Amino acid sequence: MSLIVQTIMLIVGAYLAGSISSAVLVCKLRGLPDPRTEGSGNPGATNVLRIGGASSALLVLFFDMLKGAGPAYLAYRLGVDPVSLGLVAIAACLGHIFPLFFGFKGGKGVATAFGAMAPIGHYLALFLMLTWALIVLLTRYSSLAAICTAILAPVYTWWLDDRFVIPVAMLSTLIVIRHKDNIKRLLSGNESKVSRKRRRKT
Structure with missing residues (x-):
């Protein structure tokens, strides 16, 4: 098999793996509202935290990271x-x-991107998680934490293993672009903060 064909197969396989929406599936299995229509409307771990609590959000986070880590x-x-x-x-x-499997309406891709970076090394994964967690604890803005962590990721990678600066920078750029609306809301003071309070069922 040629390298070109192998790479194309890996790219297609990665896209299909990424198309499995952990947030939608976890919410459906746990009898929670569809994250695409509840809360922020973003099918990701942060929105699932808002509508379903910490345990559901952790499941989504784990599987979203796995979707990136596995193919990478x-x-x-x-x-x-x-x-x-x-x-x-x-x-x-x-x-x-x-x-592909959920009407082309997905999340920001943050956990999947960080998951894809994780196989580069344990220290990089640790630095990414600590950076994100620290900024969330200090500001309670998940979007700001994601943006700052993405910007710092290539710096961490350059320090730990400079062979992978280019792919990490590619992922970081994608994350920042996906957060352009969040950046506008942060600058205007209208961005919503992370809440761990579970919504009551009616």
Whole structure:
């Protein structure tokens, strides 16, 4: 099998894996409202936290990260070049953002992107999680935490293993672009904060 065909297959597989909406499935299995129509309307872990509580949000976070980590790790083990690795990781994120199986209405792709970065090394995964958690604790803005973590991710990668700066920078750029509306709301003071309060059923 040629490297080009192998890379194309990895990209397609990553997109299909990303298209499995963890938020929608977890909410459906737990009898929660559809995250695409409740709360912020974003089918991601933060919105599931708002409408379903911490345990549901953690499940979504785990599976969303796995969607990125799995294809990226497989591509890494197969020895693809850094740019192709970045394309595989972005394909998983695009699957999450525009899911084939869920009407092309997906989330921001943050957890999937960070999951795709995680196989680079344990320290990078740790730094990403700590950065995100610290900013959320200090500001209670999930979007701000995601943006800041994305901006710092290439810096961490350059310090830990500079071979993967390009694919990480590609993912970081995608995350920042996906948060353009959040950036506008943050600047205007209209961005919603993270709440752990579960919505009562009626």
